[in-house]
Amino acid sequence: MPRSSMHLKPVPRPATDYTSPTYWNGLIKMSLSKFFILNALYQQPMHGYEIARTVEEMTRGCCSPGEGTIYPVLKDFEAGGYVTVMSEMVQGRERKVYALTELGRQAFRVAVSSWMDVTRCLKESEAMLDAEAPSETPDTCCR
Amino acid sequence: MPRSSMHLKPVPRPATDYTSPTYWNGLIKMSLSKFFILNALYQQPMHGYEIARTVEEMTRGCCSPGEGTIYPVLKDFEAGGYVTVMSEMVQGRERKVYALTELGRQAFRVAVSSWMDVTRCLKESEAMLDAEAPSETPDTCCR
DNA sequence: TATAATACATCGATGTTCGATGCATAGGAG
């Protein structure tokens, strides 16, 4: 028996499947959670749990940050002065309603602007594909 | 002197500036390096160093993955069968020319498709901003 | 009396990228 297979072969690293939409959606999500949280709050003040559902709906499931993401981010936003918090009790349950400050609104505008830049680049990538294989765009949205 | 300030105050965490384009561009970059590397190779086979310059140009500086990103990624792509490598010597310098396999091309098409989904969501976010403050889009691109 | 939905919060694990560092050659500036 080869010695190398006896010890310390923890996990062979399943090798990422780059042809899986799941992979790319996960990766994309990685840089959009904060963006969409700001986006939701830009529409109106709301509490953490509501943000989760709002973003889910807004992005049609493309990007739905988990609670493990949302609450730490909100805490960070609060510490930086991007949101203010109002605690309220509704039917015995605590609710922390977050509202964007002017600084928070400014942050979101910058974020949109930055994303628009890359969006243009992405459009060009799509155009390149369309040029060789026209008529695509199945509009499946994340599945 | 308060004891808590004597020990273990490593770095106060400078607090992220979410109103800085630099922050958002950095975050965005985070999920687009692999995408643009595939994009470059989709156009034609090239070597690592060339990929860096091509992506830089392609994205007008929006997303320029460093070498510390590119080489590990290429190695990963090779291991997964997404690219093939041809080593050549040019003027005494080694060059490893990478070419996409059909699997690699497929991966890129999936990636584009996934990105198009979010692009639609981003468009809507921009539309929301434009509704309240029309005539923006300065087209500064990353600065 | 479970179960689901609401609502908050934390923590370790995973994955992505950066920046520094290292090696090596070629060519031009001083």
Add this chain to the structure above:
DNA sequence: CTCCTATGCATCGAACATCGATGTATTATA
């Protein structure tokens, strides 16, 4: 002749973002 820049590959620790599991608690529903 030596320094610096550009080319070209490669690695590694640190920083950061997000997930998934876990925990607490209340209310409504089955």
